Amino acid sequence: MRVSFKWLQEYVDIPVSPSELADKLTAVGLAVEGYEDLGAQVDKVFTGKIIKIDVHPNADKLVICTVDVGGGENLQIVTGATNINENDVVPVAVEGARLAGGLKIKKTKLRGIESRGMLCSGGELGLDPESMPEEQAHGIMILSPDTPLGLDAKPLTGLDDVILELELTPNRGDCLSMVGVAREVAAIYNKQLKMPAPDLKSQSESIAGKVKVDIEEPHLCRRYIAKLLTGVKVFPSPDWMQERLRAVGIRPINNVVDVTNYILMELGQPLHAFDYHKLKEGHIIVRSARQDEKIVTLDGAERTLSGEMLVITDPTGPVAIAGVMGGLESEVTEETAAVLLESASFDPVSVRRTANALALRSESSLRFEKGVDINGCLRAAERAAQLLQAMGACDVTEGNVDNYSNPVGNKTLSVRPDRVNHVLGTNISAGVCSDILSRLQFSVQEGTEGEVLVTVPTFRPDISLEADLIEEVARMYGYDKVPQTLPQGESTRGARTKRQSLIQKVRQILTGCGLYEVITYSFHSRTEFDRLGVPADSPLRNTVALQNPLSEEQAVMRTLMLPGILDVLQRNYSRRNSNGAVFGIGTVFYPRAKEELPAEREKIAAAVMGNTPKAWGTPSHTMDFYHLKGVLEALFRSLNISSYSFEPVSAEPGYHPGRTARVCVKGNDIGFLGEIHPQVLENYELPDRVAALELDLETFLEFAANFGRYHKLPKFPGVERDLALVVPQEVAVRDVLRVIKKAGGELLKEVELFDVYQGRQVQEGSKSLAFSLQFQAQDRTLTDKEIDACISAITSRLAKDVNAELRS
Amino acid sequence: MEEKLRAIAQEAKQLLDRATNMDQLNEIRVKFLGKKGELTKVLRGMGALSADERPRIGQLANSVQADLEDYLNHSMSEVKNKELEAQLAGEKIDVTLPGTPFSLGKNHPLTRVQQEIEDIFLGLGFSIMEGPEIETDFYNFEALNIPKDHPARDMQDTFFTGPEELLRTHTSPIQIRTMEKTAPQVPLKIIAPGRVYRRDDDATHSPMFHQVEGLAVDTRITFADLKGVLQIFAEEMFGIKTRTRFRPSYFPFTEPSAEMDISCVMCGGKGCRVCSRTGWLEILGCGMVNPRVLEVSGYDAEKFTGFAFGMGVERIAMLKYGIDDMRLLFDNDLRFLAQI
Numbered sequence A: 001m002r003v004s005f006k007w008l009q010e011y012v013d014i015p016v017s018p019s020e021l022a023d024k025l026t027a028v029g030l031a032v033e034g035y036e037d038l039g040a041q042v043d044k045v046f047t048g049k050i051i052k053i054d055v056h057p058n059a060d061k062l063v064i065c066t067v068d069v070g071g072g073e074n075l076q077i078v079t080g081a082t083n084i085n086e087n088d089v090v091p092v093a094v095e096g097a098r099l100a101g102g103l104k105i106k107k108t109k110l111r112g113i114e115s116r117g118m119l120c121s122g123g124e125l126g127l128d129p130e131s132m133p134e135e136q137a138h139g140i141m142i143l144s145p146d147t148p149l150g151l152d153a154k155p156l157t158g159l160d161d162v163i164l165e166l167e168l169t170p171n172r173g174d175c176l177s178m179v180g181v182a183r184e185v186a187a188i189y190n191k192q193l194k195m196p197a198p199d200l201k202s203q204s205e206s207i208a209g210k211v212k213v214d215i216e217e218p219h220l221c222r223r224y225i226a227k228l229l230t231g232v233k234v235f236p237s238p239d240w241m242q243e244r245l246r247a248v249g250i251r252p253i254n255n256v257v258d259v260t261n262y263i264l265m266e267l268g269q270p271l272h273a274f275d276y277h278k279l280k281e282g283h284i285i286v287r288s289a290r291q292d293e294k295i296v297t298l299d300g301a302e303r304t305l306s307g308e309m310l311v312i313t314d315p316t317g318p319v320a321i322a323g324v325m326g327g328l329e330s331e332v333t334e335e336t337a338a339v340l341l342e343s344a345s346f347d348p349v350s351v352r353r354t355a356n357a358l359a360l361r362s363e364s365s366l367r368f369e370k371g372v373d374i375n376g377c378l379r380a381a382e383r384a385a386q387l388l389q390a391m392g393a394c395d396v397t398e399g400n401v402d403n404y405s406n407p408v409g410n411k412t413l414s415v416r417p418d419r420v421n422h423v424l425g426t427n428i429s430a431g432v433c434s435d436i437l438s439r440l441q442f443s444v445q446e447g448t449e450g451e452v453l454v455t456v457p458t459f460r461p462d463i464s465l466e467a468d469l470i471e472e473v474a475r476m477y478g479y480d481k482v483p484q485t486l487p488q489g490e491s492t493r494g495a496r497t498k499r500q501s502l503i504q505k506v507r508q509i510l511t512g513c514g515l516y517e518v519i520t521y522s523f524h525s526r527t528e529f530d531r532l533g534v535p536a537d538s539p540l541r542n543t544v545a546l547q548n549p550l551s552e553e554q555a556v557m558r559t560l561m562l563p564g565i566l567d568v569l570q571r572n573y574s575r576r577n578s579n580g581a582v583f584g585i586g587t588v589f590y591p592r593a594k595e596e597l598p599a600e601r602e603k604i605a606a607a608v609m610g611n612t613p614k615a616w617g618t619p620s621h622t623m624d625f626y627h628l629k630g631v632l633e634a635l636f637r638s639l640n641i642s643s644y645s646f647e648p649v650s651a652e653p654g655y656h657p658g659r660t661a662r663v664c665v666k667g668n669d670i671g672f673l674g675e676i677h678p679q680v681l682e683n684y685e686l687p688d689r690v691a692a693l694e695l696d697l698e699t700f701l702e703f704a705a706n707f708g709r710y711h712k713l714p715k716f717p718g719v720e721r722d723l724a725l726v727v728p729q730e731v732a733v734r735d736v737l738r739v740i741k742k743a744g745g746e747l748l749k750e751v752e753l754f755d756v757y758q759g760r761q762v763q764e765g766s767k768s769l770a771f772s773l774q775f776q777a778q779d780r781t782l783t784d785k786e787i788d789a790c791i792s793a794i795t796s797r798l799a800k801d802v803n804a805e806l807r808s
Numbered sequence B: 001m002e003e004k005l006r007a008i009a010q011e012a013k014q015l016l017d018r019a020t021n022m023d024q025l026n027e028i029r030v031k032f033l034g035k036k037g038e039l040t041k042v043l044r045g046m047g048a049l050s051a052d053e054r055p056r057i058g059q060l061a062n063s064v065q066a067d068l069e070d071y072l073n074h075s076m077s078e079v080k081n082k083e084l085e086a087q088l089a090g091e092k093i094d095v096t097l098p099g100t101p102f103s104l105g106k107n108h109p110l111t112r113v114q115q116e117i118e119d120i121f122l123g124l125g126f127s128i129m130e131g132p133e134i135e136t137d138f139y140n141f142e143a144l145n146i147p148k149d150h151p152a153r154d155m156q157d158t159f160f161t162g163p164e165e166l167l168r169t170h171t172s173p174i175q176i177r178t179m180e181k182t183a184p185q186v187p188l189k190i191i192a193p194g195r196v197y198r199r200d201d202d203a204t205h206s207p208m209f210h211q212v213e214g215l216a217v218d219t220r221i222t223f224a225d226l227k228g229v230l231q232i233f234a235e236e237m238f239g240i241k242t243r244t245r246f247r248p249s250y251f252p253f254t255e256p257s258a259e260m261d262i263s264c265v266m267c268g269g270k271g272c273r274v275c276s277r278t279g280w281l282e283i284l285g286c287g288m289v290n291p292r293v294l295e296v297s298g299y300d301a302e303k304f305t306g307f308a309f310g311m312g313v314e315r316i317a318m319l320k321y322g323i324d325d326m327r328l329l330f331d332n333d334l335r336f337l338a339q340i
């Protein structure tokens, strides 16, 4: 909300500068987010009268004005303005003047004619054209004709003001008005709040029999005041009012509308002015809208209403949407002769729902949503009538129709000064507590046992607990005066759980293996499954969908991490980052039929493309299936997971049918590792080879341990033997290893495959495998004879089981 | 004989002086000091000497032998040194060539910042809790004192997945879930990091982002404690000279509520572009747990008090790494990830 420093001073004496006030307001919880010294850029602009307007001899679109700026010689000024007339008083920037945007005024010649200054528009002075009356928004600013000449124009155009932009929290609806802010200022500096006290003079005939108000929904409209103004004359409101409205960002329209807006800003009470003669029988009925009932609102749009919305009607139909916006038909126009002024209290939730449903937020709905003081309605109505009466715009009919069947009283709370200090960790005396609260216009009484009884006025609906009063004391006392301490009492253990520290370790290993962690969105497009080649009947397509996604690209919660990871590779590949190794840890979501919430599983996914870095002396290699498998095996080793296996699979969606393995740990499937299917690579615009994996982190962490177990180190030396075999090509190395380990018995400690060869040196359809075997006994040094026996047992078993021949 | 001994010594020394490698030195040793060497030969002729001369010549021969051995050892070590020097000179390498590369990746900057936050609070006795990302309206809003149609719901534009089911808009539901499980036991000190979601997408908002929530409940937790704990956090996270400022604010689940600012990490509080010339940066929201929230979660609000805070990981990461567009954090450009 925009607060005018100048306007604010009408309600309270402010003993500090605007910038000091801004800091102080922020410190008590009314955050000042913007500070605007309106006239800071403007200098040497005076009021001047246009004495004469002559045509420009050399230009159709320019005129020559003779301007009197109060004594001395008249100035000759050339302008292109079209909205000026002789005898208009306007702001004149003279030689040496500065205007908004840093413009400097010098003596100049325009098409051969000397010009000694500039006539100013509101925009040139730094005023927002949106806040200017329509006819002045883009032309020269025309001041009141009786304005003395040669005065500094800044105070007259409102430029001697400072605007504080408040970013109010939703609980402080009471500060959405000048008086509300002034109340805080008065409390801060212990000053008197000068509340406007309407004083209505010479009221004409009584309202009786002219206006009737019926409330059908008393819980949604607890009070409705109607005030009748007759003999209405619609004209522009006085300069001072226009200036104030402009300062707070409201465009002046006419005196009636301006006064309702003025009250909105001054007291925070939304008012609505109806053309009385357009209301049938002067009869207001506040009721729920009929389903699909229609009304054209002030902005010209036709709105279709629903049964949950509250409307103001006359016997023929809706004339306003309660608390949100008035109807066009009963709008005040230049022909309006009588006005029915509405000052009411509408239910915050109802107004909020209606405004949301119609996507129609107004200054009025904004305030009703946050709670408007039900006991301030009458003051607002009378103040509006008084302002209009004072400008000679109407007669005020005696009395009001005030439909207020269940008056709301102030509530009383108790606050214990001990409790204040218990919660805050302070040592504030009971006297200081009471003083703070009474400055904030709460009335304070001493209660029993040291409590303080606090009467909370209805303008503070946000105060309903002792804790709320504690906050009031704290913020006025000063958060900065509260000391800094550390919690006393029993100490607590701060440590990661085993699972949390294992996840941290997973990250360390993977980054140690050269992978970069990426963070991808938890949602993706529905079409992602098509791109990935997931079959139509796959359970992976059963997703949790967002009801209100920002875009189709983010429509469903992921059931796989892979699409996000492939997207990252694609984005990098398209930017010529063609070598990439990444991983991500995240949640996937599966809908559940019966349980309340979807199932969430933590997953880990990784993918590699391109080559390892080029370097001298170390050959670069392609990051393929085996590269990523090596990373995974390193991860298993570091997490002390020993019994894992890779089983070939040929139909996993997204993966290459001949280059994919199911990953198992201790017989549990934990996910897949494979190269991405060439068709999927094409869909994602990725290079020829990408290897990826996606594993269920939760399952495999169950088998992980932070520590391994100690086995006695051997005392006797081991013997290493190499074994070179030729086997048919289709034989899997895993099967060969299995045979070797079984036949090797307990003397065989380790088998390592160190070479695989296919090509000219071996028969077609075969491959050569070379293993290094490590033999060792706990109790003796092995003899050659013993080892030879082992080897021959192994080779004969291999020949039988996997058709292997020893390679010479 | 005496002359002969002296001549042998002289010759041997001359040869030793001229020798340049170990082979030559060994040859000389064999020639003069070996079993069939010159010195031995001379000594064999000792029998011909008179009994008077024998001890004297014997003594002389011994001293010549000792002298020669010394001389030989000396020459040997000299030659060895020279040979080593020559070897070292030949083995020179270009130490400016790059080392054998080990590819190392990095954790995502958000993960690193999150872990840093976690570590600070672990050190203060907080443990780490987690909770579901898809939440019920109850845990995300109602239990946190944000009933339906409360204006505070505007502060958090929500993704819904069902009538009462949504993507959590903050990590605060974990407060409730943890208190429900723990009540009425105290002390309770937790942080809850995690992904959260709001319907917003621009340079300063992402529809998915990360928060860390904190909560402490005990018989006597004060607002002063909140200030003290967060001061430590600010110093650990942003440097020992960091100052904090607490401003009143509003969150439905805390009362009193505060916004914590830190002195600007860029200018130290003098005022710059990053802090909009104020010298302060808004960093987190916090407050004393609202008694209603304590009661909903099973704690007697008269007996127990608590504080809570919540911070955005992205905001802190952007300040720490000097990132000006939040979208970069979710773009995952490898050049960006390798850089910071």
Ligand SMILES: [Zn+2]
Pocket (backbone or CB within 6 Å): B264, B265, B266, B267, B268, B269, B270, B271, B272, B273, B274, B275, B276, B277, B279, B280
């Ligand atoms: Zn700064």
